[in-house]
């Protein structure tokens with residue numbers, strides 16, 4: 404079997420979501436003088452935000468709230484946990500977050516080196532759960548756009564990974580067969596089980612070497628290992 408297409412996840416696989424989001428939240432903590440408003444420090448602010456954001460994302464993924472609800476409420480609820488009830492402030496922080504974070508350009512180790520190498524031998528594509536505009540800004544500001552042919556976002560397709568529809572849509576858009584494609588992603592359930600349900604071999608990017616019992620085609624802890632596989 405000859406691999407011709409390599410599909411990638413974006414957040415936490417190529418684009419260092421944790422670092423970029425953390426740096427943005429630290430910036431916002433100081434820009435909006437949140438210490439003076441009663442939040443002890445940036446770490447505490449970020450810790451609570453992550454809990455609130457994750458809970459709201461769960462609801463969004465389940466189709467229970469909209470993108471607008473998610474963006475409005477994650478900061479409203481974070482501030483409320485510190486006794487701050489200021490909707491205008493929450494909205495202003497939320498808008499700044501969306502404007503600043505996608506422009507951050509920290510990537511996972513070896514990302515560019517590996518994409519340079521792979522793009523000379525294979526067609527590369529993105530399949531990402533996220534908002535179309537936001538994901539394109541991330542790709543542009545971190546100089547990744549040029550490496551990819553098809554860029555598939557869940558917002559455009561209308562379903563999210565692990566739904567097989569998004570993988571099928573991606574294969575069709577890229578004019579690729581599942582048997583000549585692989586998918587690289589950091590989320591075992593969403594990425595790897597998702598793509599393998601579509602007959603695409605999964606390459607599980609597991610930087611913290613978390614234990615699991617799933618059958619995966621390949622497992623790597625650093626993107627540079629892709630150069631050994633391909």
Ligand SMILES: [Mg+2]
Pocket residue numbers: 412413414415416588589590
């Ligand atoms: Mg990911």
